[in-house]
Amino acid sequence: MAMIDRSFTIIIWIMAGLVLLAFGWLVSDVVVQGAPKLSWQFLMDEPTRSGREGGIYPIIVSTLLILMTALVVVLPLGLGSAIWLAEFSSKSSKRVRTTRLILDVLAGVPSIVFGLFGYAFFCGFLDLGFSILSGGLTLACMMLPILIRTTEAGLAAVPQDWRKAGAALGMSRTTLLWQVLLPYASPAITAGLLLSIGRATAETAALIFTSGYVDRMPESINDSGRALAVHIYDLSMNVVGGDKASYGSALVLILMVVIINLSASTLSEFWLEKKISRLK
Amino acid sequence: MSNGLVKGNAYTLGSIEQGEPCCDPIPHFSINNLAVSYHNEMVLSNVSLEVYKGCITALIGPSGCGKSSFLTALNRLSDMVPGAEVSGDIVFEGENIFDASIDVRALRTKVGMIFQKPNPFPLSIRKNLELPLKEHGVRNKSEIESKIFDALQSVGLWDEVKDRLQSSALSLSGGQQQRLCIARALILEPSVLLMDEPCSALDPISSGIVEEMIQRLAGRYTIIIVTHNLAQARRIANYAAFFWMTERVGKLIEFGQCRPLFESPQHSLTAAYVSGEMG
């Protein structure tokens, strides 16, 4: 009995150790190989010789532009839908259940399929071509289900007491939403937003046939622009001798994503504290 | 009374004495054959009674017998509860509140509600009072100021918070929060206050303060209070209604003036309940 218990403990520790080991290997590899490349120059220079040398400045700019385009679309659509789901719909209605199923499916659609759709719809049907605009719109589609889900969860976690209080005072849902519910849920909503930005920053497959490959500085959002993740893919798969630069870019990308995700988790933690202090 | 109560609704009619009717009984709510069900399951049926203007009516009865359900029907908060259905008539100030022509939001400004758990908004004390006012169209700065002053005065909170109106309402103690919620309801100049166990989440001292305040508000407001504290009901109410569950459906067993109901109940169930033998 004690024997079994002990070996189970050991197995659990070994599994945790394995996870840690794999993570350590991955991260140390990226840091060790990427760090020598990392410098102010690298961030601020144009890439040369297909990216083997030079920097990644236009690529960072394109990445940010793509993200910004996506945000402009995803914010009103995502927040609006989430608010409708959380505050304006009756939870048990058939319509809401169908909508939820649709959102679950959307959340599971492979990013390459979003890429195909963006290629056919934005680049082709709407005639936007390979452009930052097409890429941003495709990313927006991908981010929507994540943002809706986290925003809705944030609103659902707001105590019901205040909705009752507002209704008993004859206040409109709209006022209550603006003045009480949204401000209270804002850290959770922001955390969700950051999380979806993190996902979008890391995205490759949805962008290869939508925002294009060109590593020049984009002149407008109608220009093609290469995202950082696409750059890493291209350097490691298509450019012989691009490994070093690829690792440098990977380090930059990881740092970006880590910063975004850390701010998200700090915010959620802050929010949790706020909730707990209310309970006291 | 010397405190700064809102003037508009003063219909104090004579002195308030325990057990006596506080006034010539003028019906404020006439409830006829009210029934409440959730998801087609009846939880309260066949309730008919009159709630008299300016008086305190206490609702007593065991847990689950439908007191809260009754209360939420009176300001149609039941509209918000998924699956809830109310039938019967409630005539309030001459109109049936279930009529299609009724403006529910206006009804709710006239019939304020206080909940068991104090629920001030997570905003400053001032904002908590300002928000409902602005929502109902009061924009004038000085009018808002004076209404805030009046409301806080009448719940006895002014002196305690006048220096920190900007701080969060959640930083107040439980009792203060509950009084703030009452002030927030009063600021809309209602004529009725519905209170669902307003003292049960508070410590004995705060509970005493709130109770005292409720007594001071009687006369100016019609108050309907749910309480599990029979001694409290006896101390403050003019009328009492006793609910009981038979076959999982709540019924009104007895209704009448408070003292007689406690001292010489007509119904054996009431007698047993108020003497603490059951419930």
Add this chain to the structure above:
Amino acid sequence: MSEFLSPPKNIDRWLGIGLSMLMGLVALLLILIVAFLASEAWPVIQGDSWARFFNSDGWYPLENKFGLLPMLWATLAVSVGAVVLAFPLGLGSAIFIEYYAPRVIGKPFSSVVTLLAGVPSVVFGLWGLTELVPLINNVHPPGASLLTAILVLTLMILPTISLTSRSALSSLPAHLLQNSAALALSKKSMIVGVLVPTASKGIVGGVLLALVRALGETMAVLMVAGNVVQTPSGLFDPVRVLTANIALEMAYATGEHRAALFASGLLLMVLVICVVWMTSRLSSGEVNGYD
């Protein structure tokens, strides 16, 4: 009451309608996606021509042979393999955090898992390509293979399983722990016999979520799997999965070839819809009898 100017009563209604229209747009997106995939794939799926995806013996676009089966098997092999490996590791690490780790280790360990969840898939691919592939090449060339893909994907979906399992475990009612402690169960039997079964619904949900991620992963698998179109017969075989195939050939495909790629996108959608449907059945309590 006349001094209260009632604000526009309809504002709630209008806002509700406006917001529901936004929601409608989002829902429309799914229909749009399916519609566009289908219309682009139309030339090769109309009538009964879709049958050739499943009975022709290989993927030779130049000869108009579009057999998807080898890549479908590869997709399933990679995904299922990764889930099989990631499940014990993910659940184990969740159990570790919840019940075994001392506080000083538990907190940083769970941050590690969260960070791992955020690592971009190209970075996993890059690491797999430059570290794992050479390593496996030493054992059995060429290195880029089903096994490599499974290993990289395992690491990628492990955080999903770990995070969802952990949240399922940590939301178990406290009395369960006390009850089983009162029965003097050993820690292991408490976890294996009581806690994990009770949380099984949430854990299985997490596994299905991970499966969806695995089926849809493109870049990481593309970079390490070797991309030879063949039905996998061994762990060291290079394989090509459906997603990678789209990424590799879309850039130059035309005509029927292009339509076939869109059709394989549709096939992926069908796979995902199946798993999501299973998940939703699970969460509405029609499958797993527990609870």
